[in-house]
Amino acid sequence: MILVLDAGNTNIVLGIFKNDKLIVECRIGTDAKRTADEYGIQVLKLFSYNKINPSDIQGVIISSVVPNIMYSIEHMIRKYFNLKPVVVGPGVKTGINIKYDNPKFVGADRVVNAVAAHEIYKKPLVIIDFGTATTFCAVTKKGDYLGGTICPGIKISADALFEKAAKLPRIELVKPKHIICRNTVSSMQAGIVFGYIGQVDYIVSKMKEEMIEQGSEEPFVVATGGLAKLIAKDSKTIDEVNPFLTLKGLKVIYEKNKE
Template sequence: MVLLIDVGNSNMVIGVLKEGKNIAEWRLSTDTKKTSDEYGVHLLQLFSYNNLSTEEVEGVIISSVVPYLMHTLENVIRKYFKVKPLIVGPGIKTGINVKYDNPKELGADRIVNAVAAHELYKKPVIVIDFGTATTFCAITASGDYLGGAICPGIKISARALFEQTAKLPDIRIEKQEKVICKNTVSNIQSGIYFGYVGQVEYIVNKMKEEMKKYDNEEAYVVATGGLARLITNDSEVIDELHPFLTLEGLKIIYEKNKE
């Protein structure tokens, strides 16, 4: 078995791969205050609940945008799984060509998503990852990572509105039936939700225009991340929802580097 771990700012997505198939997928809250033993206990409980044995884990791959957790997670893997983890970073084989001004600046999560998109679709792709931040990534059919855009995530936007105003309440993000609403809570929900849908569609359409000089085929748009489903239902530019795209990318990168 292979353990796949993607560490985001808010959530940690974990998958277990056996004979090329995902047999378990979990989400944990990212917490830099937890010790390696606390994370170890969580993982042991998840393995036990799913009738999986840690002794069968022969490899582990980790991508992370939270540097403070890397030492903790490496200790977890060495102590509880008895293997040396593979870390997504400089020098690792990915199969894509990063065209960033400084490739070292590119987050591991975006690299992993790009690898998955390129290998799965074999066409120009735009990946939108709805997480703590919302990231847009453009990948050509030949596997060139062109770059992208980063926006504040939906929850960050809503939280900032609450924290920076005197009277507006903290709200749960929900879709309203109409844009014009008649109370403060639904007004905020309407503005956040439909504003975000509009933002996504504008950015994607602009990216498609810019990508035309690289490929004759229009870019395919894939959404992933914890909040992807919320926006996908109303967006006309998103072609596919793939909630565990990052785990697919980790699986592909592991296979390219396991030797």
Template sequence: MILLVDVGNTNIVLGVYHDNKYMTSWRISTDSKKTSDEYGIQVNALFTQNNLDVKAIEGIIISSVVPNIMYSLEHMIRKCFNMDPIIVGPGIKTGINIKYDNPREVGADRIVNAVAAYEMYKRSTIIIDFGTATTFCALAKNGNYLGGSIVPGVRISSDALFERAAKLPRVELEKPESIICKNTVTSMQAGIIYGYIGQVEYIVKKMKQEMMELGEEEPFVLATGGLANLIARETDVIDKVDSRLTLEGLKIIYYKNRE
């Protein structure tokens, strides 16, 4: 079995694969104040609840966009699993060519998603990851990572409205029946959700246009992340939602680098 760890700004996703097949995954809060022992207790409890043996783990890979949590995580892994993890970063084999001004600036999560999309679909692709920030990545058919855009995530946008406007409440991220609303809560929900859908549709339209001007076929649009389904249900620009895209990318990179 192998353990895949994706560290995001809000959550850490841990996935277990056996013989190249998905077994289970868990989501825990990202907290830079936790010690390696606290993370160890959490991870051991998750394995125990699912009748899995930590000693059966043969390899571990981590992608992270939160540098200040890595010491605790790496130390926890050495204590709990008695091995060093593979860290997604410079020098790691990915199979894609990053056409960024400075490739080191590209977040590990974006690289992992691009690797998964390239290996699984082998076509021009726009990858949208609805996380703490929402990222849009353009991937050429030949595996060139062309770049992309980054915007505040849906929850960040919603929280900013609550925190900066004194009379506006915090609201659940739900789509109201109408965009012409009769109260403050549904008015905010309509603006946040429908406005975000419009943003996604416009960015995808412009990215498709630029990619096709470069000679690419019309890109396939792939979405992942916690709120992907909420947005995908309301627009036809997203072709597929793949909730395990990042884990699949980590698995692929692990097997490319396990030697």
């Protein structure tokens, strides 16, 4: 079995693969104040709940966009699993040719998503990841990572509205039935959700234009992340939601580097 960890600003997502099948997926909160032992206890509890024996884990791979938790996470893996993890970063084989001005500055999660989508779809791609930030990435059919766009995430946008406007409440992120709303909560929900759908469709349309101008076929658009389904239902540009894209990418990268 292989343990994969994707450490984001809000959550650390853990997956366990048995051969090529994802058999466990779970989340714990990201907290820079936690020690390796605190993370270890949490992870072992999740293993126990899912009836997984830690000694069955043969390898571990980590991607992270939160540098200040990496010592605790890596130390936890060494102490509780007696394994040296693969950490996605410079020097790790991905099979992706990064065309960024400085490849070191591409977030590990964006690279991992690109690896997974390229492996799965074998076509030009726009990849959208709805995380704490929302990222849009362009990848060619042959696996060139062209770059992309980064936007504030949906929850960040909603929280900013609540925190900066004194009379506006904190809201649940759901799609209202109408865009002409008759109460404050529904009006905020409409603005956030429908506004974000419009933002996504505009950015994707412009990215498609640029890729086609550069000689690409029309790209396939895949979305992942916690709120991908909410936006994809009304988006005119998202072709597919793949909720486990990042975990699958980590497994692919692990296989390329396990030697």
